[in-house]
Amino acid sequence: MSRILVVDDDDAFRAMLRETLERAGHEVHDAPNGAIALEIDQRTPCDVVVIDLVMPEKEGLETILELRRRRSRTKIIAMSGGGSGNPKSNLAIAARLGARRTLTKPFSRGELLLAIDHVLVDATS
Amino acid sequence: MPISPALATPDFQALFESAPGLYLVLGPDLRIVAVSDAYLRATMTERAQILGRGLFEVFPDNPADPIATGVDNLRASLQRVLHGKVADAMAVQKYDIQRPAAEGGGFEERYWSPMNSPVLDASGALVYIIHRVEDVTEFVRLKELGLEQDKRTEELRRRTDNMALEVLQRAQQIQGMNRQLLEANAELARKDEERARLSEQLRELERTRAESALRQSEEKFRQLADNIPEVFWMTTCDMSEVVYVSPAYKDIWGRSVESLYAHPEEWMDAVLPEDRAMVAESFAKLARGESQVGAEYRIRRPDGSIRWLSDRGFPVRDANGKPYRSAGIAQDITERKRLEENLRRSQKMEAVGQLAGGIAHDFNNILGCIIGYTELVELDVGANESALAHLEEVLKASQRAKELILQILTFSRHQEQGRKAMHLQSVIVEALKLLRASLPSTVDIRADIAADAPSVLANDTQLQQVLMNLATNAAHAMEGRGELKVRLTTLDVDAEYARTQVDLRAGRHVVLSVSDTGCGMDRETQQHIFEPFFTTKGPGEGTGLGLAMVHGIVKSHEGAISVYSEPGQGTTFQIYFPAVASEKRGDERLDDALPRGNGERILLVDDEPALAAVGKLMLERAGYQVVAHTRSVDALEAFRARPEEFDLVVTDLTMPELNGVDLAREILKVRASAPIILATGFGGAMTQAKVQALGIRELLFKPATARSLTESIQRVLSGSRVA
Numbered sequence: 132m133s134r135i136l137v138v139d140d141d142d143a144f145r146a147m148l149r150e151t152l153e154r155a156g157h158e159v160h161d162a163p164n165g166a167i168a169l170e171i172d173q174r175t176p177c178d179v180v181v182i183d184l185v186m187p188e189k190e191g192l193e194t195i196l197e198l199r200r201r202r203s204r205t206k207i208i209a210m211s212g213g214g215s216g217n218p219k220s221n222l223a224i225a226a227r228l229g230a231r232r233t234l235t236k237p238f239s240r241g242e243l244l245l246a247i248d249h250v251l252v253d254a255t256s
Numbered sequence: 257m258p259i260s261p262a263l264a265t266p267d268f269q270a271l272f273e274s275a276p277g278l279y280l281v282l283g284p285d286l287r288i289v290a291v292s293d294a295y296l297r298a299t300m301t302e303r304a305q306i307l308g309r310g311l312f313e314v315f316p317d318n319p320a321d322p323i324a325t326g327v328d329n330l331r332a333s334l335q336r337v338l339h340g341k342v343a344d345a346m347a348v349q350k351y352d353i354q355r356p357a358a359e360g361g362g363f364e365e366r367y368w369s370p371m372n373s374p375v376l377d378a379s380g381a382l383v384y385i386i387h388r389v390e391d392v393t394e395f396v397r398l399k400e401l402g403l404e405q406d407k408r409t410e411e412l413r414r415r416t417d418n419m420a421l422e423v424l425q426r427a428q429q430i431q432g433m434n435r436q437l438l439e440a441n442a443e444l445a446r447k448d449e450e451r452a453r454l455s456e457q458l459r460e461l462e463r464t465r466a467e468s469a470l471r472q473s474e475e476k477f478r479q480l481a482d483n484i485p486e487v488f489w490m491t492t493c494d495m496s497e498v499v500y501v502s503p504a505y506k507d508i509w510g511r512s513v514e515s516l517y518a519h520p521e522e523w524m525d526a527v528l529p530e531d532r533a534m535v536a537e538s539f540a541k542l543a544r545g546e547s548q549v550g551a552e553y554r555i556r557r558p559d560g561s562i563r564w565l566s567d568r569g570f571p572v573r574d575a576n577g578k579p580y581r582s583a584g585i586a587q588d589i590t591e592r593k594r595l596e597e598n599l600r601r602s603q604k605m606e607a608v609g610q611l612a613g614g615i616a617h618d619f620n621n622i623l624g625c626i627i628g629y630t631e632l633v634e635l636d637v638g639a640n641e642s643a644l645a646h647l648e649e650v651l652k653a654s655q656r657a658k659e660l661i662l663q664i665l666t667f668s669r670h671q672e673q674g675r676k677a678m679h680l681q682s683v684i685v686e687a688l689k690l691l692r693a694s695l696p697s698t699v700d701i702r703a704d705i706a707a708d709a710p711s712v713l714a715n716d717t718q719l720q721q722v723l724m725n726l727a728t729n730a731a732h733a734m735e736g737r738g739e740l741k742v743r744l745t746t747l748d749v750d751a752e753y754a755r756t757q758v759d760l761r762a763g764r765h766v767v768l769s770v771s772d773t774g775c776g777m778d779r780e781t782q783q784h785i786f787e788p789f790f791t792t793k794g795p796g797e798g799t800g801l802g803l804a805m806v807h808g809i810v811k812s813h814e815g816a817i818s819v820y821s822e823p824g825q826g827t828t829f830q831i832y833f834p835a836v837a838s839e840k841r842g843d844e845r846l847d848d849a850l851p852r853g854n855g856e857r858i859l860l861v862d863d864e865p866a867l868a869a870v871g872k873l874m875l876e877r878a879g880y881q882v883v884a885h886t887r888s889v890d891a892l893e894a895f896r897a898r899p900e901e902f903d904l905v906v907t908d909l910t911m912p913e914l915n916g917v918d919l920a921r922e923i924l925k926v927r928a929s930a931p932i933i934l935a936t937g938f939g940g941a942m943t944q945a946k947v948q949a950l951g952i953r954e955l956l957f958k959p960a961t962a963r964s965l966t967e968s969i970q971r972v973l974s975g976s977r978v979a
Contacts, residue, residue, distance in 0.1 A: 141621040147628035154635065212620025222945060232949040237624035237658055240631040245921050245950045252928070 133251055134175070137161040138168040138182040138194070139210070148181060151240055152247070165194030172198065177205050179250055181234075181243075184211040184221050192221070195228045206250040212236030273303075278368075280387040281375075286311045286334060289384060298391050299353050300364075311387075318352035318363040326351045333372050337385050343373040348392055367396040487586040490572065493543050493579055496520060508565070508588045510557035526555040528562070535567075542569050542582050552589065560822075562779060564593040591755075598758045601787055616661050623661075627654045660801065675813070677711045677836045680719065680744055680766055682963075687723040688742065695727070696736045704743040709766045712833040716964075717957045718809045725802040726770040726829050732793065733774025733827060741771040749832070757832070760816035764835040771828040777821040785819065851970040853879035858969070860884040861891040861907040861919065862935070871906070871965070878966050888914040892922050899927045904973060906956075906965070909936040917950060924951045931972045 135157045139145040142163070149159045160177065162168035164186055172180065180198070184191035195207055209225035212235070222233040231253060232246040272279065272290060278298050281290035288306050296303055299315070306314045312331065317324035326349045333344045349370060352363035368389045375384035481488040481502040487509075488502040498520045505513050509526055516522050527535050531553040538551040550568040557563060569584030630650045637643040688703055695701070723742070730740050747767045754762045777785070777792075784790045786807040791800035810817045810831055821827040858880050862868040865886050872884040883902075885891035888911045895902060905923055909916035920932045928951070935956045936942045947955040953972045956964065 139621075141618075141625075143625045144621045144628070147625050147632070150632055151628055154632065212616060212618075212624065226945075233945055234949060235943060235946050236620035237627050237654065238946075239627060239917070241918055241921055242946070242950060245917075245924075249949070249951055 132156055132158055133178040134158045136171055136177040136180040140186040155244055168194055169197055172205055179206045181208045184209055195225055199229050206231050208232045208246050210234045210236055278389040282311055282385045282387055284382055300356055337372045337374050341374045341382055346370045367393045490581050490583040493582055495582060528554045528556060539569055542571055563588055564590045619661055623654050623657055675713045675715045677713055679711045681705050683716045683719050684744060687720045691727050695731050698737045699731050700739045702741045706745050709744050709746045710835040712766050713836055714813055722806045722809050725806050730772035734772050738773040743769045757816050757818050760832055765832040766835055767830055767832055769828055769830045773826045776823045776825045776827055778823050782819055782821055851966045855881055856903040857881045857901055859902045859905045861888055863911040874962050888919045892919055895923050896926055905932045909934055920952050933968055933972055
């Protein structure tokens with residue numbers, strides 16, 4: 132069981148991720164924006180943060196940058212479903228900023244779990 | 257008288273001068289060297305006056321005697337002496353002697369008989385001429401007197417004869433003079449006539465000068481009107497008669513100027529029926545006295561093509577200000593309209609693109625929820641087959657929605673794809689193979705591929721999408737029966753031609769054309785086909801994004817697309833791709849031999865038996881050992897049985913029971929380092945980054961060519977991951 136933080140401003144999507152990951156046996160925390168996510172991670176560091184890139188309050192790339200500045204050991208999985216600019220290029224930037232895996236929305240349960248497995252395997256290796 | 261020798265040498269000069277004869281001595285230059293006293297007396301001159309002077313200067317002809325020939329005769333005689341050096345006797349000459357002014361001046365009539373003799377020196381050269389003159393005046397007079405008596409009768413008769421002769425001569429002279437006079441008068445009359453005519457011409461010229469200026473300006477106008485690309489026209493006020501139309505009419509209307517003169521109604525007949533009322537109303541205003549009217553309307557040319565015109569009319573007024581003609585200028589604005597239309601279309605697409613980009617995020621979240629919760633429900637319902645089948649439909653629909661979003665992002669170019677120099681020939685051939693498999697056999701596919709067409713900078717997946725889209729539309733238009741023709745040619749586009757196509761630039765292009773023998777399209781439809789969500793298909797048959805996507809892809813390739821179609825006459829799409837100036841990169845790719853394997857063991861999974869068989873054959877030829885499976889669960893079983901026996905797994909994505917991604921997950925669970933290549937068709941949502949997130953080494957786009965497959969295998973086996 133791992134401690135996973137889900138960050139997405141879309142409540143329904145966040146809830147869906149939460150349930151999917153809980154059913155897969157993980158301890159899941161969630162945040163509707165980057166600022167709250169950073170608070171949670173600071174209080175109790177998570178193993179993995181699954182974070183959307185396009186959010187109103189504190190957006191994903193900024194949050195990833197902040198996690199990096201704090202030398203957080205949390206593994207990052209970035210998600211994007213498009214929006215302003217090129218979703219692929221946003222994900223590419225996230226990858227350069229330290230996201231271990233990227234997911235293009237919408238993705239299947241299988242893809243999500245595989246990504247989680249991967250970053251956790253990387254983390255233990 | 258004896259002459260005493262004691263006497264000295266005689267004074268020859270004194271002797272000469274006192275000699276009774278009339279002597280002059282002349283030098284060769286005819287200057288007077290010496291003169292006798294007698295000569296001086298006879299000529300009433302002084303020695304000092306004449307010595308050293310020219311003979312003719314001293315003794316000129318009597319200027320009062322117009323027929324005096326003395327000087328001429330003497331000059332001729334002296335010349336003969338000078339040249340012939342022999343004496344020359346002259347006939348009796350009438351010399352008029354100039355009287356000294358003291359004696360009253362004037363001339364005195366004399367008759368002389370001159371003789372000129374040369375004086376030669378020892379060498380025979382002429383040194384002097386002796387001019388001796390006998391004054392025969394008295395003799396002549398005496399002779400005349402003597403003869404007078406003897407010849408009085410004779411003289412009288414002769415005189416009578418002479419007089420008669422003279423009278424006759426005079427009469428003749430008078431006649432001649434009369435004739436001359438008459439001729440002169442006639443000449444004068446002719447001159448008068450000529451003058452009158454000239455002055456008449458002059459007046460005519462003056463009179464027509466103003467007209468001529470008018471004509472010149474008319475001529476200038478005509479030259480202008482004949483050469484401008486716009487149509488200048490002039491009609492009677494009621495427009496029932498065409499007074500003038502410039503030759504551009506023929507170019508724009510496609511009909512002869514003569515036919516318009518003969519049939520003025522031709523003008524309105526050419527106007528599209530839907531525009532006629534508007535045009536008629538606009539130009540009726542002209543007859544009602546409006547000073548300027550204008551209309552933009554469309555005409556149909558005899559060849560069926562449509563032209564847009566901007567026509568401005570104005571009244572031509574007479575001196576009283578009353579309109580007596582209508583005139584105007586019609587301009588072909590088809591090009592402008594087309595550009596406006598294209599601009600409007602591209603703005604529309606841009607807007608839809610922005611909208612799509614804007615909603616894509618939310619939409620993908622929504623889809624993500626649907627997919628995610630559906631999958632959770634699948635876990636919940638367990639073995640309820642019916643529920644699972646329904647949930648599978650939800651997932652399929654979600655997948656379609658996801659592809660739709662991807663398509664929108666493609667045509668709005670939010671989805672950039674890498675491009676590289678490549679030859680389209682191989683891409684087309686591969687796509688045609690796939691098309692042959694997917695289109696009904698009643699569609700006849702003809703390919704005409706120029707082997708020497710240069711390479712272009714392209715994304716092969718997107719090009720396959722383009723071709724598949726066009727071909728699918730073609731098959732739809734032919735209702736599954738007809739001929740689909742795919743051509744690839746090279747075209748050097750010049751600046752002139754480039755202007756005829758939007759987005760087309762001058763230069764060498766590779767042209768891909770796709771023609772069908774289907775139902776064709778009317779112009780209205782053609783104007784909208786590239787717009788997103790425009791479709792002629794029924795609900796559920798098409799999204800209206802196919803051609804919008806094709807358009808977006810062509811634009812991202814810096815190419816141009818055009819369509820030619822007529823209802824019932826089929827449709828041809830032409831896509832222009834700029835040729836790559838340097839062929840180097842493309843050729844390297846083509847000329848390289850296919851990468852070869854070295855007996856590596858490959859697990860090949862594809863639910864399509866034909867593709868599995870072809871892939872197996874292809875890879876075995878390339879030097880690999882291949883185990884092929886058409887059921888993914890069988891493939892997984894084979895891998896689980898001997899995980900270390902496979903060096904590589906190549907799996908299709910879309911498969912029943914266990915899809916490619918799930919198969920990959922399962923395989924990676926067995927052996928985390930297993931190299932996997934995932935093959936996916938066009939239009940899918942898979943990206944290189946996405947599959948790598950799943951632990952899959954590479955994403956291979958189908959239809960895979962032998963080259964793309966073997967190159968991918970080589971990269972993966974050599975451990976070089978694609979970033």
